[in-house]
Amino acid sequence: MPYAAVNGIELHYRIDGDRHGSAPWLVLSNSLGSDLSMWTPQIAEFAKHFRVLRYDTRGHGHSEAPKGPYTIEHLTGDVIGLLDTLKIARANFCGVSMGGLTGIGLAACHADRIDHIVLSNTAARIGSPEVWVPRAARARSEGMLELSDAVLPRWFTAEFIAREPIVFGFIRDVFVHTDKEGYALNCEAINATDLRPEVHGIKAPALVISGTHDLAATPAQGRELAAAISGARYVELDASHISNIEVADTFTKTVLDFLKGQR
Incomplete structure (x- = not known):
């Protein structure tokens, strides 16, 4: 498995498509409690048009879970460090949930490195202390297996879970094996x-995607985010929180x- 030494930690990543070709780069960033495997439904099609770089956010998957605290500056800095290590000057970026929050930070603070951004099932301010403080505490005290029953039913509609039990099982397996301290530190980040305040300064062409049934990053928040970015497009899909899996083809x-x- 390829790793990059970035900001004092080891980040796990994968590249699909011809990495030595001339196609533009597309970076994919995972949601909280998942890893780079969440992008499996998109890889075959994306790799026909882009050199696709996906990575495990710190504290997730096979990337290291260093001691905290973690901040949005760490999450965006890890992406910039990975781009630097791989000698990628500019890239498109697509993130879901926490990955989308990372995308907002990149577009706002590293505009010279980001061409276009896709911000899915996210918001410029996700949740509240009433959500994240007990979530982090519960991850540490009870572990990810116990937490999974409270969190994962919010990721998909009940119809999807009933229709796709094998897919849901794979997602659950990744979640329960996520490092509990890494998860808690990302909750706190x-x-x-x-x-x-930073969203209004984003100049990159942006697409904001919401899920009609998303309770974690609501359509109202998605519309607010799109309205705050000049020229942004807004699309609402018939899905809950992890829309790239629930309605993968769409x-x-x-x-x-x-x-x-945009090209």
Whole structure:
């Protein structure tokens, strides 16, 4: 497995497509409690048009879970460090949930490195201390297996869970094996992040995707985010929080239509 030494930690990443070709780069960033495997439904199609770089956010998957605290500056800095290590000058970026929050930070503070952004199932301010403080505490005290029954039913509609038990099982397996301290530290990073003042300065072409049934990052928050970014497109999908999996084909087409239309 490829790793990059970035900001004093080891980040796990994968590249799909011809990494030595001339296609533009597309970076994919995972949601809280998942890893780079969440992008499996998109990889085959995305790699036809882009050199696709996906990575495990610190504290997730096979990346290290260093001691905290974690901040949005750490999360965005890890992406910039990975781009630097791989000698990627500029890239498109697509993130879901926490990955989308990372994308907002990148577009706001590292505009010279980001071409276009896709911000899915996210907001400039996600949740509240009433959500994140007990969530982090419960991860530490009870562990990820116990937490999974409270969190994962919010990721998908009940119809999807009933229809796709094997897919849901794979997602659950990743969640329960996420490092509990890494998860808790990322909860605290999200809780400490409010990028609403920075959003208005984003100049990159942006696509904001919401899920109609998303309770974690609501459609109202998605519309607010899109309205705050000049020229941003807004699309609402018939899904809950992890829309790239629940309505994978529609998500893939929506993102590709946006990115290809911008080239």
